[in-house]
Amino acid sequence: MNADARRSLARLVRAARVASLGTLRWGAPNVSMVAYMPAHDFATFWLRLSRLAWHTHDLAADARVSLAICETDDGREDPQTLARVTLRGEAVEIAAADPDTEALKRTWLERFPASAVTFELADFAFWRVVPRDARFVAGLGRTYNLSAAELSRAADESP
């Protein structure tokens, strides 16, 4: 993947705020919308999930996830040219007592001010998705399979 493609990928990951989370629900696929926050190096993607949500039940049974981020559909003639990336990995819940939580809360609230209420409710927690690999479709016929290290290299292109 060349520098242009890496820049496209970094722009995509940084421009979007919501992603499609794929989980396993009694062995079948389940997709739901989640807000996300990427770490600067794209080595972690943070989610804030409610224990009442279906996807959180799913994750309690099987930590494997797929997280897809898609460029906003701007009504162009061919939607297949929209850039999108799918990360695959595992999701791990972060304990409220974790020392990282305070800093995480600050950056999360900067990104999602309306989520302040979730810090007053006991059923919400941060989750860490660590990508094992990624599949980036830069546009029609331009598909790249990336290791986690290659995904992190893309993060360097557009700090």
Next chain:
Amino acid sequence: MNADARRSLARLVRAARVASLGTLRWGAPNVSMVAYMPAHDFATFWLRLSRLAWHTHDLAADARVSLAICETDDGREDPQTLARVTLRGEAVEIAAADPDTEALKRTWLERFPASAVTFELADFAFWRVVPRDARFVAGLGRTYNLSAAELSRAADESP
């Protein structure tokens, strides 16, 4: 679900053109972007997939899918208020010789003119996703679990 919620759901399904398709890839979740076309009664959602694509390999092994349609992120303060719906069901490939294919091709090309090339390539086919049920999140805290019949009722609200 009242008439207002049914109208919101119908608007969402009719306004979007791309969805997130959840499939099983060697038993793990896989999410990818697909263009879709709903039938008038929302009893079928049409996809046009390439046999070369990962999701198509996944479907050959397990027909179960989750198809999530999300309102376009307009940059509002709280992305959790975006409307979204997840359909669950099975995907079935339509044979090229199927008598429905000609009519389907016409409506598909009206919706996706740039996909004309896919009708010259042997590796593309129509797939039918028949929703068994749906989960509609109209906004924060307004979630509806719908049968296929209730999903079809929403289609009546906004022809």
